[in-house]
Amino acid sequence: MNKKIRYGILILLVAAIAIYNYTYQEHRDISSEKATYTISIPTLKKEFATNDSLAFAKYQNQTIELTAKITTIDTENKAVILDNKVFATFNDSLPKDIVSGKKIKIKGRFLGYDELLEEFKIDQSSIIR
Template identity: 80%
Template sequence: MNKKLGYGILILLLIAFAIYRYTYQEHRDISSEKTSFAITIPALEKEFTANDSLAFAKYQDQTIELTAKITAIDFENKAVILENKVFATFNDSLPKDLISGKKTTIKGRFLGYDELLEEFKMDQSSIIR
């Protein structure tokens, strides 16, 4: 009886430890991660037009790199809009030399497509220089 109780407690402790490790795991550092996909905005649009569920499954939560022209900058909210199609937010403040209309490469985590605003969403973005 004592052996069974001991094994039961050991198993419960292992399960509790696994749950703790899963719950309190470290956050991803997208800026240091390897890029999963380097893609253009027209190619991204084409994939979502062809089959949005397949494209969403392919890109969701992946680190992507986009090279495009900046169409709007919001320094206060740390966000940029690329070619009026991609809304990217940054964790860190934006560089002061960032210029609207300039072609820039941005790396970030792909969140998805907002059908209401008709734009793609990225977060944890960083500028690749």
Template identity: 60%
Template structure:
């Protein structure tokens, strides 16, 4: 009887520790990660047009880096659109110096393709390098 109680308590304890560690694991720091993929807007469109389920599995939750011109800025949502197809949201605030028409190199976590808006979604974005 005592052995069963000890085993039960041990199992609850191990399960509790596992759930705690899973729930409170460290969050990713996308800005310091090396990009898994360096892609272009055209390249993403081509892969998603060819086979969207394979492309989604390939890029989903991966760190991607893209270079394109800023086409839209939304200060309220701390987001921009680059290359007319990439919706990039920033965690805290928009980096200084972002302007429509400026070419930026954006790195962020790829979320997926929004068929309704026909945009690729990236969050936790950072500007890794800017030109012009």
């Protein structure tokens, strides 16, 4: 009986440590990661139109890189819209040299596709120079 209690306490301790480490793990630094996918917006649209669940499983939470033209700038929310199809948010304030109509290359974490707005969502974006 005494051994069972010791093993039970040991198992609970190991489980508690594992849960703590999983919960409080360090955040990813997307800007320093290598992009998993370098893709164009038309290709991304085509993949989601063909099979959205397969495309979502492929790109969700992955670091992607794309080049597109800035169509809208939202400085208040630190975000830009690219080619009227990609809503990209930045962690820090937007660089001052960002202007509408300019073509930029960004890298960020793919969050998903908003069917209502027909936009792809990317966060933790950074500009690649």
